[in-house]
Amino acid sequence: MAMSSPTETSVEVDAEDRNKTSGGDQDGATVSLDSSGRPLGKSEDQKTVRRLAQNREAARKSRLRKKAYVQQLESSRLKLLQLEQELQRARQQGVFVANGCLGEQGHSLGGSGSLTFDMEYSRWLYEHQRQIGDLRIAVNSHVSDNELSLLVDAVMAHYDEVFKLKSIGAKSNIFHMLSGMWTTPAERCFMWLGGFRSSELLKILASQVEPLTDQQLMGLCSLQQSSQQAEDALSQGMEALQQSLAETLASGSLCPAPGSDNVASYMGQMALAMGKLGTLENFLRQADLLRQQTLHQMQRILTTRQAARALLAINDYFSRLRALSSLWLARPRE
Template identity: 25%
Template sequence: MSSFSFGRFYETWFDHLHHLLRQLSSSHRPPRTEEEKDKLLLLIDKMMSHYEDYYRTKGVAAERDPLQVLASPWASTLERALHWIAGWRPTTAFHLVYTESSLLFESHIIDILRGVRTGDLGDLSPSQFRRVSQLQCDTVKEENAITEELSEWQDSASELIDAGADIEEKIGRLVSIIRKADDLRLRTIKSVVGLLTPQQAVEFLIASAELLSGIRGWGINHDRPRISR
């Protein structure tokens, strides 16, 4: 897959993300019937399949041209400024959970003090908090290990211009690093969703999609004046 074709895929992928976001936002929360719960689960599956499709396609692009994927010319300058190895930092997912949980908790504080359960992200159980915290610690360790691996690859940059260097082997290592980063991103979002109830998972996925879309939209608007000069 050429960088140009992945760029087109990226645009199409975001268009469909907006479509799924509208579906998630219009869903009934909390679900009042088993049918509504099944619809939430179906929407969650659709969103997770959408993410899986993205990383599968990106993996093919990285295999063909890892340097181009790392540079990510199809992304806005704001997106690239926030990138960690050609994508969002996995631990961002936990900051999102904590932020959404705090905001919803504050908005429902009166109900919570009265013993009314809201069932949303502001109503995470102690067990859920413990599991999210442990997952965050594990993710930080993996994130740091991959960052160190990329740092070592960058430190060996002088070898890339060595006439006797195995360039293919060096580039192959970069492909592996990008794949590890993307695998951690996908596993993290799957693991977070797995710790949540269907209602909470939908709220997390809405917040995630809104963050991605918001950053991309702001970045495109920021780049537009510079492009038109």
């Protein structure tokens, strides 16, 4: 019998060990293992890869569907707000509404500029509520002052945007802006020249941002006094304008018969009255500028966290006014 050499025997044993170690794979390739440590075949490994890819694709499609659904809800909400505002204006101005639909007269009363502003304000208010929600979470979770400062600055910049929108809306329909038809009835009850009174708002905030240093307290008191003086001056100017306008309309024969000699006088008086009405836009612009400057000066007087609490208090105040309007309109009637 032929005897194998020790070298040949060693080679055979090493090859056999390698085969056992590689799981029987003669090519020496790495074999995938499942969660229990058992080796996966090539077909099972490919199935796993395909299944993971399908799961990722399904998750991606689900996110896209959710995003599209949220966008559709937002679009529907804006349309509903627009319809509610149109219906409210139509009822207040005595327009007949049949079968829940407005006629052409309903669209012409407010003007396209007023409707555009109402829609833009609805978008602004929606974004404002989102920013206030982020600010409230940040205050309650005690984030750093740097992070909180970014959120406060964002809310302040957003307030600047609404003043720009009002300036554009005033050029289109000053009466719409001064009367506050874009707000709820309870908000209009406390409205002054198309917005809030800065001095009254500072009184509300005083108890919400305590404790205050002596310097902060003096700064807020000075700001409140200057705001009150500016408001009084603007109110006196509006009263003088109304009196002058009433005297202009009451003088002379305002409704002359066609072909009479008083037609020229009538047209002159109406032109004079129109010129006086043109100053209303200036009053609204000054009132909004006062409101805007008051907010920014308040931010400079207070610390970052105090300013954040002040912005939350302002939002809560107007949110309660809107809620009060809803409750009043939904009250039971006999």
